[in-house]
Amino acid sequence: MELTDVQALLSCHILAIPYPGRGHINPLMNLCKLITAMSKPNLLLRISFIVTEEWFSFLKSDPKPDNIQFLTIPNVIPSEKERSKDFEGFVKAVFTKMEVPVDSILDGLPKPNVILADSFLPWAVSIGERRNIPVASFWPMSLTIFSIVYHHQLLLANGHFDARARRKRS
Structure with missing residues (x-):
């Protein structure tokens, strides 16, 4: 769908990338819901929220605004159910195996206005720099x-x- 010049001026696409853990996904989703609730009625706001296929299976039934869409990457990291057995391996996989599938998802999307990424995903800044997209860091803790x-x-x-x-x- 092509946007007119006016629609392009009034549109905003946010790419949200949480660290794959409940204490990170839920706060970022709550922020995205707040952003949609506070947006101006004439703003065409869309939020693409990237999670693994496993996390999507946990989240797909949760209520969310229509302008938040889930995008999935393959399960390139250890399962949420097994991660406590090798937490160090899980963290290493998040740092080394998630960047490529997240980056490739962007190839099929209109260019986002901003990437809103968990602070525990330093590679999100690299993606933003390569694609000339500003990156905002989200810290889910105090x-x-x-x-x-x-x-x-x-x-x-x-x-x-x-x-x-x-x-x-x-």
Whole structure:
């Protein structure tokens, strides 16, 4: 469907990419629902929400606005049901195996105005840079946790958190 010049000016396409975990998917979906609820009536807003096929099977029956659509990538990461057995392998797969299928999904879409990606998906920034799409980072946890993660090296350097002392006590 071709957009007229006026429709193009009044349209906004957001590509939402959550980290594949319930504590990340649900908050990003809630943000997307808030965005659609707050959008202007004359704005043609569309949100494409990318999840694995497995996550889609969990989410497809959940209510959502019509202008949020699910897009799926193959299950290139370990199953949600098995990930606790090898969490390190799961995280490694998220960092190394999800980028290519997410990037290839963009080939079949109109260019999004913005990518809204979980902060735990650093490769989303690479996709945005390659395709000249701005990327907004979504942090699903409290600002306190963000500050601790962001300043972790500073906390270690100043002796506020001594991981070695904890290992000795264990």
